[in-house]
Amino acid sequence: MMKYEIKKVFSRTGSKFAILLLLVVLGITCWLAAGVTYVNNSGVTETGFSAVRQLRSVKKEWAGLLDEEKIRAVIEENGRIASTPEAQSNDYRQNDIAYSWKQGFSDIRDLLNYAYADGFREYNYYKADSLTTDDAKNFYQNRIVLLQSWLDEEAKDQFSDAEKSYLLNRYEALDTPFIYDYSEGWHRLFQYSPTIIMITMLILGYLVAGVFSGEFQWKSDAVFFTSFYGRNKAVTAKIKAGFYIVTAVYWVTVFLYSCIVFLYLGIDGAGCPIQADMAGWKSFYNITLWQEYLLIVAGGYLGCLFMAFLTMLVSAKTRSTVIAVIVPFALIFLPSFIGGMEGPVISKVLGVLPDRLLQVSNALSYFELYRFGGKIVGAVPVLLIMYGILAIILLPMIYYEYSRKQIS
């Protein structure tokens, strides 16, 4: 039964195009994610796999425990390069040569820009150049100090006292000094994960939109509902078909995307905390890169399931594939509509809209906090649990809706 339901979906010409489109998008995303560049000693930018190999090898020289000594070494080396004639020159080609020497510690240099910034939300690319080796000892402490002063001043009305102390607590709980490693594979994979997951979700919405409404459009509803299983098992088979399509298409896509990116860029740095890179420096989630990966793919999967089930419910309810197809688009663009408004409530609502599930990598760096029975939690666990439950609740709703349909 279910086999034929899946066959119904993929026998549509539109579905074949959708899968083709997904493969094209996957190809483009992988190509973008793999677009690593390396500037060689003559200041020339290289691309391709040799760039990856060279970048990896220079960054590996700085891998290891990021303690005071290493911070000092980075400040020193950065200062040394900054005072070379190449760096001081007005010729950009000379500057590029100077830059090529910095590539190995460029990630750590980015962290310095954040750690020693003039404010929590400030960023100055040249900040690192103004540091002295004496500053090295404050590296980790500064992260907390900046947060503290931001919470005391700019953001003082944005959070309750309990929330403020929760955030500080999470910051202090980070294990320091932590380990730095070359981890380009993870970061580039994370960077493009919202794109690939969102496109997959839209295509899945398109695929499952006709599962229920199709019967009415094909006028095969009469035969369907007069068959023995037409109001029970055959409806379950449709729901299962939707579930398997989402599961198979999503995981195959994620698997291909991850494999290609990791094979090309490597999985080094899996155990590093996400704070060991500028993207995760401010995050209050104390997790490692491979844990972030799990959250991203799990969030994406739940998001796709939830959207697909909602699309199927609308498809069953309205008997219209067109209206059903609109659902995932509406859910993705809804946040940009309410995003224009401001206020603490809006921000709390925005934080748990389903589009966030498709971009867990971004959600990890937002300061959205929720309170449950005196316990404060971040948006990410809320999202995972809430949409997991909602997706499950949708199932009996779809079943109830469709198994009682009358012919009109």
Next chain:
Amino acid sequence: MELKISLLTKDFQDTKAVNRVSCTMGNGVYGLLGINGAGKTTLMRMLCTLVRPSSGTITWDGKDIFEMGGEYRKLLGYLPQDFGYYPDFTVYDYLLYIASIKGIRPAAAKKRAETLLKQVGLSGVKNKKMKKLSGGMKRRAGIVQAMLNDPKILILDEPTAGLDPNERIRFRNLISELSQDRLVLLSTHIVSDVEYIANEILLMKEGSITLADTPENIISSMPERAWSLLVPRAEMGHYLKNYKVSNVKTVPQGVRMRILSEKRPNADAILEEAALEDVFLYYFGEKEGAGDDEI
């Protein structure tokens, strides 16, 4: 084994599509005759549990069919008026899918599909896509679909609509063949479809069943008789205006008309045997379907 309808009514906003219909059916072929909009489809949809009646009941061996649910659907085969299918499925896949939702095991389904396909002459196209079949072939696939579960109740809504005369004859014979040991309810507005194969004719008009009997009894119940007469072309208008005319044919000597009348319409008129079609004309006051639509 008895399908009993009591005081069945279905209202749509302002129309009574089916109005207080009562009848009892057992094994045999029932021909549901009625003009467009008489309520045939609505009645059949209620019999298939697709539409809930506004009032009245339908029972199978004393049990309400809506309460029986799957148990009733197991006995049911239905070919809807606008029969839809999955355009990109092959005939064979389509049948296996329907068999699966009818709860037939794959091995049995394959055997049954092969047998039925042979019976309706579709074995040769079983691997063709549904959308590539001709109208007649689609209908036959529709019959096969309805017959897959060897239903006790077979409901066919205008199965011959849009078929050419040859296909229609084939269909009639096929339905006769399939009608053993089951209840077949067949709707049509073409009299010749059911005249010879139906054990009982149900005449439906404006939502009600006005007459239900064997074809013979229905014919003899008609007070008017059928006459054949040859008239000059100039007089044709007079007869068309004053009588129910079931046929007009131009011949070299004038026009040959077949008319319904209690009394002999003129001295030369020849009394003919009345047919079901004449009854249809008598009750509905007009003849349904154009002359070239008939066999």
